[in-house]
Amino acid sequence: MKFISTCCLAALSFIVSATAQTLPNSNPTAPVAATANTASPAAIHIPAGTIVHVALVDTLSSRTNHIGDTFALRLVDPIVVDGREVVAAGAVGGGEVIDAAASGLGGRQGKLIISARFLEINGQHVRIHGMQLTAAGTPRDNEAMAVSMIPYAGVIGIFVHGGEIDIPAGANGPARIANDVDFTPPSVPPPVSTEAAPQATPTATSP
Numbered sequence: 001m002k003f004i005s006t007c008c009l010a011a012l013s014f015i016v017s018a019t020a021q022t023l024p025n026s027n028p029t030a031p032v033a034a035t036a037n038t039a040s041p042a043a044i045h046i047p048a049g050t051i052v053h054v055a056l057v058d059t060l061s062s063r064t065n066h067i068g069d070t071f072a073l074r075l076v077d078p079i080v081v082d083g084r085e086v087v088a089a090g091a092v093g094g095g096e097v098i099d100a101a102a103s104g105l106g107g108r109q110g111k112l113i114i115s116a117r118f119l120e121i122n123g124q125h126v127r128i129h130g131m132q133l134t135a136a137g138t139p140r141d142n143e144a145m146a147v148s149m150i151p152y153a154g155v156i157g158i159f160v161h162g163g164e165i166d167i168p169a170g171a172n173g174p175a176r177i178a179n180d181v182d183f184t185p186p187s188v189p190p191p192v193s194t195e196a197a198p199q200a201t202p203t204a205t206s207p
Contacts, residue, residue, distance in 0.1 A: 055172035062110035103163035
C-alpha cells in the first residue's frame with residue numbers, strides 16, 4: 001500500500017512538471033502590438049476654381065530677372081473644403097516670368113510681368129492660374145505702381161525705383177486651381193500598446 005501511494009505521488013509530480021514546461025513563457029515586459037486597424041482617411045476632392053492665396057518666396061526685379069525665369073511660391077492660407085482643412089499653409093509652388101526688361105537709355109522704362117503656375121499638393125503638380133502681376137516702371141523714384149491681377153485687380157503695390165520694377169518677397173494674391181484635384185491622405189499607423197501581457201501561472205490538479 002505504501003508503495004502504491006509513493007508511485008501516485010511520483011506520477012502527480014511528473015504531470016505537474018510536464019504541464020508547467022508546456023505553458024508559454026510570457027515576458028511580462030514585452031510590448032503587445034495593437035490589433036485594431038485605423039480606418040482609412042476619407043478621400044479629398046478639391047474642385048476646379050477653388051481660390052488659393054500664394055506669395056512670392058524671393059524678391060523679383062526687372063534689373064535681374066528675364067523672360068522664362070521661374071520662381072518659388074508658397075501657400076499663404078490653408079485650403080479649406082466644406083469646412084475641412086485639406087492642405088496646410090506653407091505648401092510650395094512656383095511661377096514664371098512672362099516678360100521682363102530693365103530700364104535703359106532713351107527713357108526706356110523697366111517692365112516685369114509674372115504669373116503663378118502651380119502648387120504641390122500631396123505629391124501632385126497642381127496647375128493654378130488667374131494671378132498675373134503686371135507693371136511698367138516710371139522715371140519717378142519711390143513711386144508705388146498699381147498692379148493688374150487677372151481677373152482680380154489692385155491688391156498689391158509694386159515698388160518702383162529709378163524706372164525699375166521690384167516685387168518684394170511676401171507679395172501675395174489670389175489664384176485659382178485650374179482642374180479638379182482628388183487624393184487620399186496617407187493612413188496613420190495604429191499605436192503600439194506598451195501594456196504588459198499577464199504572466200501565466202501553472203496550476204496543479206489535485207488527485
